[in-house]
Amino acid sequence: MSMMISVFATCFLLLYQIWVKHCQNDMQTIVLESSEYRNDFPSVTFCPQRPMTEERINKILQRMILPTGLRASKFRHNIRHYHEFLAHTKIDNATIFEMINILKINNMTMNDLINDLIDPCESFLHSCYFDERKISCSHYFKKIMAARRYCCTFNNRFYSDKNENTYRPKTKSVKYSPYSGLVLRFNENRFGSNTIDNNETKSSVSNENKIWICVLNSYESLSGTLINYAIQPGKELHIQVEVSVKYAGNDLHNDCVDGDVEERPYVPFYSVSNCKLSSKIQKAYQHCNCIPYFYAYGLVNHSKEICDIEKTICLNDNHNDIWRDKQNSKYYYESLCPSTCKIFNLRKTTTDIPINGGDFACSRIYENITNCGAILRVYLKTEISNLFKQEDVKNEFNYFDVREDPWINAAVPDSFVFHITVPSCVPHDR
Template identity: 25%
Template sequence: MLSNTLQHKRHRVKRITVNHIEISKRKNEELVEHPNIDNRPVVKSRNNITHNFLQKCLYDSSVHGMKYFSNSKIKSSIIGKLFWTAIIICSLVSLTICPLIPPPIARRNIVFAGLRVPSNMTTAKARFLVRYGPDFANEHVPGGKNYISDLKLLLKTNNLTLVNFIKALRPCEDIFESCTWEGVDKNCNELFKISYTFAGICCSFNYHLEESIETGRVTKNLLRTNLYGSRTGLQIIVQRNYLIEDDDINDKYIKSSTNSVGLVMFSHHPLEYVATVAERQILQKGHYIHTSVNPIINKKLSGYYHQDSMSGKIIPNCADEETKLEYFPTYGYSNCFISCSIRAVLQACGCLPIYYTPIAEKYSLKLCEWEDFKCLYANADNIRIIQNVVKENFTCECFTPCENVEYELQTSTLFKNISTNQFILKIYMKSATFVEMDTIPIADELYLLGK
């Protein structure tokens, strides 16, 4: 357990809170300032004042910008004050770890021992399929095209689904040697669980989206901490024999596009799907990595909308808690585009790839098997949506959430005497404070007018 001297508590600091700024919208009205020495009023245009105001306030973008509201002559109805609150805790970032290498030989031998090899398949071919099966189960790995029939036959002979086959080869217990949380040794299987991402089946820490999908409710069981500093947080040690290049020099495999042997770690919000655009870092043997996390809460205040020039309707510029998604109980930018991706692949192929297993199980949708991969290959470039799309038969429009948490990560490599086959990761909250930033709706309007 951490000593009292190490239990540094964390707080929240709010940078700017301005809920509303009253300003005349009559086109020809002129605004007045008193900047000259003899204090005679100087008439300035609306555009000049807004331009100066935004240059001073928004460019500063920090707590110091507050002083400019008192100096400007734009009437402020509510001005927030800089404040600290004690023990207001932000959720820790989620980590998802995916291997860039085939399953280790020990795991492959266990799985292979439980399989029946089809009569018209050699043992060498069956071992090859067990080795590369997890990689081939992704439509963006073209090397699998030549083995679809063989993989289908192997699974059919053993009455296995594609998901169960991959899960048997990728248990989280193979990756981790030991785990520590807040200075206390923990069972890694309690901290990490199997998860589904665009990269396939992986292992995640503090990831709660899938249980929210299952229950249909936004979970409140996010892992939080009120401690900070490098002696707190999560530490993992990867199995010493896990990050080896290969066990058979005569059977070398082709490395991934990163040309790396190791793991890829994605950092993301606990309620966000791990999509193509997720931030990532390569983890390799012989490294001791320290990563500090700095959460930033971004809020867009009420009134953040625009008027459609054609219909005259008031349209929100952000997605609030009332914004609903078809397949997720909580709105997120990533979740919105994944909802679009799900619609796209169902429209094209009538099934969902294995990385959408939680959605398929929740909504009783068909999971793609090997016979569906020809369709997935043919539509690979159209079934992962990462931006708004408007087509004749398909539309996807996603807004930034009105409130969201971003995680800034700073990583450093420590040079310590560790095994050349070992990898250690330490991840913790960086500071005693985290920042909450409010977007001022009227400021965006002023910015456009100033331009």
């Protein structure tokens, strides 16, 4: 019996020594294959420069009572910019006081007026397709007030159910081509020449008739600065999204500073972190005791007051301190939030190409739809670039489970194989 114990102990010690030696000198490569996760599709948001029609403006003018001394022509001119009141664009205090007076006389809130003024999202869209399947524009696009203007957003993370719970269902793209992804055809009547006043007409190429496009990582807030892709009447705009996977380690911010953006064919999108968003909300509340309207729509169970029109003056007066986060070092800002990095690279593959050779004539482009509005295609590129580099993982244990790690889930295509080198003695489950 004692001999058996001795043999067992000897074997155990021998195996332990071999194991220690192996740990000190060897590495092993783990091969991971994902066959069930595809790319998350980004959020796509369009923001019309003129989100209201003359017909809606006329209906509102007919039923509103104007203060004594305010000419209807001046009110008609100003009302086109009222959707900017709740955004943090600078508006002079005299105009704000005038608006406060109008709302009081008509027993309305600013939100009531804007909702009456702004057309629903589907009014801008002739048809919507996702992965070559026709979808309901009214169901998939939500009207919101973004940081600088009124917008309609697709696949944004903030939705509210009937119990006012906020959630964001993930929308996956299963195909890779300019005809898959999201294909939007805008209504012709939302572009072109529009009669503004009796003798004032805007041409079809003016900013008044452009629709600005913003493509975001779907995990980020929409309250950031919009990327100025513009689509015009009779034009087709392609935005190709190349997905990049970066190791989410301590040095991730080294990729965040790029001074040569304008010279590159790829335009990096720098995400707006929740940390910075929370900092702006906190600053606004410190100055004005309210939360800006365009930051509040995605908050859950917030008890703080939302800024109304009267607080717009306070937000204007403290504009620089609230929204400009001064950089006090290479990577950190006054809000103490580290710089965030890109996950998506956006590239315009076809820009401002007129439909049908530039004569703005209708053409049978998609599913026999004949409409001269404009087309937007946002789609995922087939190739995946900037994957894990060996130097990223050589000095520490970096085992990633593609089913759990959000940085990978945001960019794992169908059936992609990862080769990751790890110390051989570290357990392979996290």
